Amino acid sequence: MRIDKYLWCVRYYKTRNMVTEACKKNHVTVNGQIAKPSREVFPTDKITFRKDQITQIITVLDIPESRVGAKLVDIYRRNDTPAEAYAHLELLKLSKDYYRKTGTGRPTKKDRRDIDEYGNEIPEDFEEDFL
The missing domain is CATH 3.10.290.10 (RNA-binding S4 domain)
Structure with a gap:
């Protein structure tokens, strides 16, 4: 064959x-x-x-x-x-997970929206303190 x-x-x-x-x-x-x-x-x-x-x-x-x-x-x-080959593959998978955890690094779309909302909020007593 x-x-x-x-x-x-x-x-x-x-x-x-x-x-x-x-x-x-x-x-x-x-x-x-x-x-x-x-x-x-x-x-x-x-x-x-x-x-x-x-x-x-x-x-x-x-x-x-x-x-x-x-x-x-x-x-x-x-x-x-050999079993070491499969163990090496598992280590590669774990190292990828460790390197980049969810929520770290560049902000997600939800994080960006939360940041934009945070910057647009004006406290109620802001005008009294300012004037």
């Missing part, structure tokens, strides 16, 4: 076109060699590809007939991706 069809069948990519683009950008390797979309894969091949800032490593166990359901994916592949 072709590498683009295999990665689509085991649900790593949503469309075969996305797999083809990843292959053209040299993001996919089979047994350490850069793979073209038409590269054939066989059981025991190691596929390495970069997706969502994680370098995924999978081993082909069997070749599916067509696209399989999410529950059946483990029959056709073994995920050898």
